[in-house]
Amino acid sequence: MNVLPDEIATARLLLTPLQPGDAADIFRIYGDAGTWQHLPSGRFAEFSQAEQQIEKSQASFRECGLGMWAVRVGAEGATAALPAGTFIGSGGLQYLPAGAFNLGYRLAPTAWGRGFASEISREALRAGGEVAPQLAITARVLTSNPASAAVLEKVGLSLHWEGVRAGEGSAGAPDDPLRRIYADRPLNEALHNWLVRNA
Numbered sequence: 001m002n003v004l005p006d007e008i009a010t011a012r013l014l015l016t017p018l019q020p021g022d023a024a025d026i027f028r029i030y031g032d033a034g035t036w037q038h039l040p041s042g043r044f045a046e047f048s049q050a051e052q053q054i055e056k057s058q059a060s061f062r063e064c065g066l067g068m069w070a071v072r073v074g075a076e077g078a079t080a081a082l083p084a085g086t087f088i089g090s091g092g093l094q095y096l097p098a099g100a101f102n103l104g105y106r107l108a109p110t111a112w113g114r115g116f117a118s119e120i121s122r123e124a125l126r127a128g129g130e131v132a133p134q135l136a137i138t139a140r141v142l143t144s145n146p147a148s149a150a151v152l153e154k155v156g157l158s159l160h161w162e163g164v165r166a167g168e169g170s171a172g173a174p175d176d177p178l179r180r181i182y183a184d185r186p187l188n189e190a191l192h193n194w195l196v197r198n199a
């Protein structure tokens with residue numbers, strides 16, 4: 001398995017594997033209602049959720065060399081409002097039990113609209129191709145979240161499926177929003193079914 005450096009510098013950002021010391025920053029951003037406008041039920045209420053998120057990412061790095069990065073502003077991305085070193089969120093490739101990656105990102109609202117999610121996603125696609133090219137890169141998004149869908153399309157993922165979740169609970173209810181699955185390649189039936197159940 002190719003191993004990535006501990007810190008990746010993109011044009012404007014610094015990316016490092018999420019680690020326990022990032023828990024307070026992750027909780028701040030994942031506990032902010034502003035980052036859950038399209039899925040309020042996902043907002044973190046407990047600090048332990050941030051710790052679990054980090055543990056999951058660390059397991060993903062151990063399993064296949066990639067997981068979620070802590071994202072900080074680099075020198076070229078700095079502004080007066082967002083000085084170099086500011087923690088702005090997380091993004092990257094999380095290994096899914098179905099045997100593929102999920103591309104994800106969640107950034108502080110103060111960092112939106114500057115192309116940062118696209119920059120993280122391009123680096124994630126590059127890293128996936130280098131470290132685990134055999135694993136499909138997938139992403140799930142609500143159709144009510146056009147900025148996120150725009151990022152996925154901009155970085156070259158293709159729309160694989162659009163529909164209503166086929167899982168348990170509120171899935172399929174009239175107010176359950178339409179969901180999309182994007183991918184970097186055609187997906188086999190087992191993976192497709194898993195993603196639709198967990199969309």
Ligand SMILES: CC(C)(COP(=O)(O)OP(=O)(O)OC[C@H]1O[C@@H](n2cnc3c(N)ncnc32)[C@H](O)[C@@H]1OP(=O)(O)O)[C@@H](O)C(=O)NCCC(=O)NCCS
Pocket residue numbers: 034035036038105106107108111112113114115116117118119140141142145146147148150151154
């Ligand atoms: C989604 C999110 C990561 C985007 O981050 P970002 O750094 O602002 O994204 P980028 O600037 O790289 O790209 C956003 C694109 O969406 C477009 N966009 C923004 N709002 C839009 C809207 N309402 N309708 C259509 N397109 C929109 C932007 O114009 C931009 O495209 P462009 O570069 O072609 O102009 C950020 O808003 C976020 O963290 N949201 C909360 C968490 C979240 O929704 N995560 C994704 C869950 S699937």
